[in-house]
Amino acid sequence: MATLSLAAILAENARRRPGKTALVEGELRLTFAEVWQRALARAGALTALGVRPGDRIALMAPNTADFPVAYYAVAAAGGVVVPVHLLLSPPEVEHVLKDSGATLLLVHPAQADTGRAAAQAVGVRVVVLGEEFDRLAADAEPLPSYVTRAADDPAVVFYTSGTTGVPKGAVLSHFNLVMNATVNAFDANDIRPDDIALGALPLFHAFGQTVSMNSTWRAGATLVLLPRFDAARAIELMVREKVNTFHGVPTMFVSLAAAAAEAAALPELRICVSGGASLPVAVLERFEEAFGARIYEGYGLSETSPTATVNQPCFGTRPGTIGHPLWGVDVEIARAEVEDRIELLPPGELGEVVIRGHNVFSGYLGRPEATAEAVVDGWFRTGDLGTKDEDGFLRIVDRKKDVIIRGGYNVYPREVEEVLMRHPGIAQAAVIGLPDELHGEEVCAVVVPAPGTAPDAAAITEWSKEHLGRHKYPRRVEVTDNLPLGPSMKILKRELRARYAGR
The missing domain is CATH 3.30.300.30 (ANL, C-terminal domain)
Structure with missing residues (x-):
């Protein structure tokens, strides 16, 4: 059995570059050794609370230092993180807790009312991040290292509605997430240890979690957190912290381009990555002109860890496309109307985007029929319609199902x-x-x-x-x-x- 843990991303940094700044949030600055010590102390608290390997632990927190610390604590204790979307109503949170079979909810004080109401309804224990979790960590014995997990064991369950209306849990393994972080960091884009990235994307979302947090740390680089995105504040923070890497959704690029004119100074950005939705070419041009930086647009889904394709320097970039597949991942266009098998189409033809590789999830939690519908002949059917040109550039044309x-x-x-x-x-x-x-x-x-x-x-x-x-x-x-x-x-x-x- 091959063993692998997502926790190794942080543990290895604590070993290789203990004194390097890992995390910045406001006045708080933590080194890799400090973040890992905090995570191990809280993993000890989780173990003392009865968390066992494979237990699902819900995490509801904004982009504060509490999120990565709790996330890696759950991974270190051998638990499975179930990130909870912060915009959900109490009944929606209740569904996530019940469906995932979560045994504990770790909630930030800002979300405590919603979290508590939902957890009470389904009888799930709540621990509030900050004072309460810190106290439990101080009273418990920190774990000496992370708990052994098999590479294919679940690490994170992302809730995604797909097209069925009711959110389903997409189960991602340690292998899925470690590989996606690794390939994002070293193959898709050249991320260096001295880079400083702005973590403005929500960390509960697959894009923010893998690309901003895990990939940045996989490369040993620094993550600067911005709990609430505001373009003017983001620019000020990027200038102050010498941020050179920005990951965002198109709306963020729209507001940054607009705020650039009023800003006293602009950051010197080396790498900008866009995902989450189609980036209009006009927005890309406005942003690149304002910041003198190139945007690499990519594409992915919760079910694919999430990155599947991105514009990559080694293939050249093409605005209006989602670039090429990641290293070790195949992305093709299949006949959309054929449901029971995958029939690949030649370049230039419109069809359904299908993906196979180390990034494809294990399946939907407790929903074998939905999994069998989504993964056919070893390919994940995205439900998105697209084309692939002669040069291998992929383009998303429309969604098969009105999302x-x-x-x-x-x-x-x-x-x-x-x-x-x-x-x-x-x-x-x-x-x-x-x-x-x-x-x-x-x-x-x-x-x-x-x-x-x-x-x-x-x-x-x-x-x-x-x-x-x-x-x-x-x-x-x-x-x-x-x-x-x-x-x-x-x-x-x-x-x-x-x-x-x-x-």
Whole structure:
């Protein structure tokens, strides 16, 4: 049995470069040795609380030092991290805790109310990061090293709604995540130990977790955390800390390009990586002009650790594309309508993007049917439509299944529709994404009123706020007499998008 632990990323740095600054958050500066000591002390506390290898531990925290310390503590104790999205409502958090079978929730004080309410409902123990976790760590015996895990053992479970509406847990192994961090650091882009990266992407999200945190540390570089993204503050912080590496979603690049004109000074950026949603070429050009830095756009999913492709210096870069597959990963275009097998298409043809390699997940937690549907003939079917040109550059053209990407967060229309259908004044609802300059796409609900009611659009938005995560509720509501239906009685969303996009 080959053994491997995600915890080795931090443990090896503590051994090789103990005195080097690993983490900066506000006034706090920690070396690799200090972060690892903190993680081992908290791993000891987890063990004292009864955490056993393979136990799933939910982690709900913003981009403060508490997140990486707790994350590596869980890994060191042999546990499985279940990151919880910070914008979820208590019932949504409850689903994640229940579905994952989490035995403990580690929650930041800022999220403690939501976390506690959800944990109480499902009978899960809560430990608050900061004072409480520190006290437990001080009373426990720190672990001497990390617990042995097999390379294929689960390390992290990311909750992703896919297209089914109800979030499913994508199980990623130690091998998946260590390889993705390693290949991101050393093969996709040349990350060096003296680099300093800004961690502005949420660490609970696969992109922030693998690319900002794990890949930066895999290379022995420094991570500067920004708990809340604000473009002007991000620029100031990058200048002050001499940050030369930035990872972001398109909305971040939009606001940085806009804020650059007002800034007293700009950071000297060597590497910028964009992912999470399609980066409009106009945004890429505006940013590159303002900062004199190149953006490498990439693509991936929670199920692929997440990075699958990225524009890489060794292949050349091409704006408007997602570049080439990562080292050891194959990304091809398959016939989208053939479900039971993978039929690869020649260059230039439009089809479904399929992925195979060391980055493909173990499966959906407790959902063998969903896993069998997603992984066919050893290839992961992404549900995204794309093309691959003669030079091997990949392009995402559209989503097979209407997912809305608002500000880098996936919003699944069906999930929003199911909530709207509980509104007493709504008879029918269709949720679509409409182009939006700031967020890439905005969530729009097109509703048919229930007989005898006259729902007010603004009131529906307010009502939705109480029932849906902050990134999900429809900012725009359109009331109509009927929805366009196709021959199989499916709502024709493309017609709705065409009808409302220009307004």
